[in-house]
Amino acid sequence: MLRNMDREGFSFRVVILAPIGRDASASADLLRKVGLTTHIAKDLSELLCCLDSGAGAAFVAEEALFNEDLTAFQDWIARQPPWSDFPFVVLTSQLDHPRAKTWRHALADKLQNVSMLERPLQVITLTSAMQVALRARRRQYEVKTLIEAQEAAAERLEALVTARTQELEQANADLKGQMVERERVEASLRQSQKMEAVGQLTGGLAHDFNNLLAGISGSLEMTRARLSQGRADAVDRYITAAQGAVKRAAALTHRLLAFSRRQTLEPKPTNVNRLISGMEELVRRTVGPAIHIEVVGSGGLWPTLVDPNQLENALLNLCLNARDAMPEGGRLTIETANRWLDERAARERDIAPGQYVSLCVTDTGIGMTPDVAAHAFDPFFTTKPLGQGTGLGLSMIYGFARQSGGQICIYSEVGKGTTMCLYLPRHDDDPSIDDAANLPEASVSPGDGEAVLVIDDEPSIRMLIADVLADSGYSVIEASDGPAGLRVLQSAARIDLLITDVGLPGGMNGRQVADAARELRPELRVLFITGYAENALVGNGQLERGMHVLAKPFVVDRLTAKIRELIKY
Numbered sequence: 199m200l201r202n203m204d205r206e207g208f209s210f211r212v213v214i215l216a217p218i219g220r221d222a223s224a225s226a227d228l229l230r231k232v233g234l235t236t237h238i239a240k241d242l243s244e245l246l247c248c249l250d251s252g253a254g255a256a257f258v259a260e261e262a263l264f265n266e267d268l269t270a271f272q273d274w275i276a277r278q279p280p281w282s283d284f285p286f287v288v289l290t291s292q293l294d295h296p297r298a299k300t301w302r303h304a305l306a307d308k309l310q311n312v313s314m315l316e317r318p319l320q321v322i323t324l325t326s327a328m329q330v331a332l333r334a335r336r337r338q339y340e341v342k343t344l345i346e347a348q349e350a351a352a353e354r355l356e357a358l359v360t361a362r363t364q365e366l367e368q369a370n371a372d373l374k375g376q377m378v379e380r381e382r383v384e385a386s387l388r389q390s391q392k393m394e395a396v397g398q399l400t401g402g403l404a405h406d407f408n409n410l411l412a413g414i415s416g417s418l419e420m421t422r423a424r425l426s427q428g429r430a431d432a433v434d435r436y437i438t439a440a441q442g443a444v445k446r447a448a449a450l451t452h453r454l455l456a457f458s459r460r461q462t463l464e465p466k467p468t469n470v471n472r473l474i475s476g477m478e479e480l481v482r483r484t485v486g487p488a489i490h491i492e493v494v495g496s497g498g499l500w501p502t503l504v505d506p507n508q509l510e511n512a513l514l515n516l517c518l519n520a521r522d523a524m525p526e527g528g529r530l531t532i533e534t535a536n537r538w539l540d541e542r543a544a545r546e547r548d549i550a551p552g553q554y555v556s557l558c559v560t561d562t563g564i565g566m567t568p569d570v571a572a573h574a575f576d577p578f579f580t581t582k583p584l585g586q587g588t589g590l591g592l593s594m595i596y597g598f599a600r601q602s603g604g605q606i607c608i609y610s611e612v613g614k615g616t617t618m619c620l621y622l623p624r625h626d627d628d629p630s631i632d633d634a635a636n637l638p639e640a641s642v643s644p645g646d647g648e649a650v651l652v653i654d655d656e657p658s659i660r661m662l663i664a665d666v667l668a669d670s671g672y673s674v675i676e677a678s679d680g681p682a683g684l685r686v687l688q689s690a691a692r693i694d695l696l697i698t699d700v701g702l703p704g705g706m707n708g709r710q711v712a713d714a715a716r717e718l719r720p721e722l723r724v725l726f727i728t729g730y731a732e733n734a735l736v737g738n739g740q741l742e743r744g745m746h747v748l749a750k751p752f753v754v755d756r757l758t759a760k761i762r763e764l765i766k767y
C-alpha cells in the first residue's frame with residue numbers, strides 16, 4: 199500500500215518543517231524507514247509551496263511557527279476544495295507556561311485538522327500518527343475521485359444533452375428546409391398546371407376563333423366578288439354563312455364569360471321543379487329513345503333566385519353529357535331536393551353553409567376517372583373526338599353556378615355512372631309572382647311615336663340602335679356621352695325609355711346617368727347595354743325595378759323585342 203502511495207508522486211508525501219537542530223532529518227529518516235515519502239521544508243513559505251504542489255500530511259515542529267505571520271497559511275487552509283481537510287501533526291515544544299498553552303489552542307483552531315504530539319517523542323508515536331494522517335488523507339482523495347467522477351458524468355450527460363439538442367435542432371431545421379422545398383415544388387407545380395390550363399384555354403380559343411374568322415372573312419370576300427360581278431342575288435348565302443359564324447362566335451364568348459363568371463345574369467325567383475317539367479319533352483327528344491328518363495321533383499321545393507334561361511341551358515348541357523356517356527342507352531335521372539348544408543358539408547363542397555336547392559342529373563354511363571373528374575370543369579377540356587365536344591359545357595355550368603352563389607359537384611364511378619349536382623341558394627320570396635316573366639312574350643304592335651333617348655359613344659352602335667328604333671316607329675334622341683344625355687333629360691322633351699351604354703366618356707358612366715335620370719323622372723325605364731367588364735357597375739344583374747340589361751353582342755331582333763317589352767310594360 200505504501201509503495202502505491204510512492205507511485206502517486208507528491209500526493210502522499212509528508213512535508214516536514216522543523217528548522218531547529220536535527221529534528222527534521224531524524225524524523226525524516228524514521229518515516230522513510232516505515233516506507234513514507236518525505237520532504238523537508240526549510241521555512242514556512244516552502245511548506246506553503248509544498249502544500250500547493252501536493253502533499254499527504256505535514257509534520258511541523260511548533261517552534262517553526264512562533265512569531266510567524268500565519269495569514270497566508272490560514273488562507274490556504276480556508277481555500278481547500280470541499281473534499282480536502284489537510285492533516286497537520288504538530289510537535290509541541292517543552293514550553294508549558296499558560297501563554298504557550300493559549301497559543302497552542304489558537305493554533306489548533308487555525309490548522310483545523312491537527313494532532314499534537316508532545317516531546318519527548320516515541321518513534322512509534324510519530325510513525326503511527328503520520329500513518330493515520332495519511333490514511334485520512336487517502337480517504338479524502340477517494341472522495342475527490344468520486345466527486346470528480348460524478349462531475350465528469352454530469353459533464354458527459356450535459357454534453358450528451360447538448361449534442362442531442364443540437365441533433366434535434368438540426369433535424370428540425372432539415373425538416374423545415376424540406377417543407378420549404380416541398381412548398382416551392384408544389385407552388386411551381388401549381389404554376390405549371392395553371393400555365394397548362396391557360397395554354398389549353400388560349401389554344402382552344404385561338405383554334406375556334408380562327409375557324410370562325412375564316413368563315414366570316416371568306417364570306418365577305420365572296421360577297422365582294424359576287425357584287426363586283428354584278429350578281430347581288432348570289433350574295434345571300436354568304437351573308438347567311440357569315441351571320442352563322444358570328445352567332446357561333448357570340449355563343450363562344452358567352453360560354454367563356456359564363457366560365458369567368460362575368461356573364462350578364464338576370465336572376466329571377468324560380469321554381470326549379472316547374473322549370474324542369476317545362477324542359478322534359480325537349481330533353482326526351484334530345485337524348486333519344488334508348489335512354490329512359492325519370493324526373494323526381496321534391497315536394498315543397500324551395501324557390502331559388504337564378505337566371506332561368508341559364509339554368510335551362512345548364513340542365514340541357516348536363517343531359518347532353520349524360521347522353522354521350524351512355525352510347526348504348528341507359529337511365530337518366532333528374533332529381534331535385536331541399537338541402538341544408540352545415541359547416542362540414544359546405545366545406546366539403548367549397549360553398550358557404552346554408553340552405554340550397556339541389557338539382558342532380560344522374561346517368562348509368564361510362565363514368566369518369568379521377569383525372570377526368572379533376573379536369574372536367576377546365577375550359578376546352580374534352581375527352582370527346584375532335585369536332586364532337588368543345589369542352590366548354592361544364593366550365594360554363596361551373597361559372598354560372600358560382601356566379602349564382604352556388605356550386606356544382608361531381609360524383610362518379612368508372613363503369614357505373616355519374617351524378618352531377620348543382621346547388622343553388624334558397625330564395626325566400628314566392629316564385630309565383632314572377633311567373634309572368636317566364637311566359638312567352640305576347641306579340642306587341644310597333645311603337646307609335648314614343649321617344650327613346652340613346653346614349654352611346656360608339657357612333658356605329660348608336661346609329662344601329664337609332665335605325666332599329668326608327669324602323670319600329672319610335673322617335674330617337676341621340677347623345678354621345680353622359681353630360682349630353684343628362685341635358686336632354688333635364689329638358690321638357692318626352693322620353694319613354696333611356697337606352698345607355700355603361701362605359702361612357704365625359705366623367706359619368708351609364709349607371710350614374712341612369713341614377714341622375716331617375717331623380718328627375720322617377721318612372722323612367724332604363725335599358726343598359728353592357729360588355730362584361732361593366733357588369734359590376736349595374737349590380738351584376740341585380741337591378742332596381744324598371745332597369746334592364748342587354749349584353750353585347752346582341753342580335754337586332756333581341757334588341758327590338760326588349761325595347762318593345764320595356765315601352766309597353
Ligand SMILES: Nc1ncnc2c1ncn2[C@@H]1O[C@H](COP(=O)(O)OP(=O)(O)OP(=O)(O)O)[C@@H](O)[C@H]1O
Binds near residue numbers: 561575591616
Ligand atoms: N356524365 C358524364 N359522364 C362521363 N364523363 C363526363 C360526363 N360529363 C362530362 N364528362 C367528361 O367531362 C368532359 C368535359 O365535359 P364538358 O361538358 O365540359 O365538355 P364536352 O361535353 O366534352 O364538350 P361540350 O363543350 O360540347 O359540352 C367530357 O369530355 C367528358 O370526358
Ligand SMILES: [Mg+2]
Binds near residue numbers: 518519587590592
Ligand atoms: Mg358537354
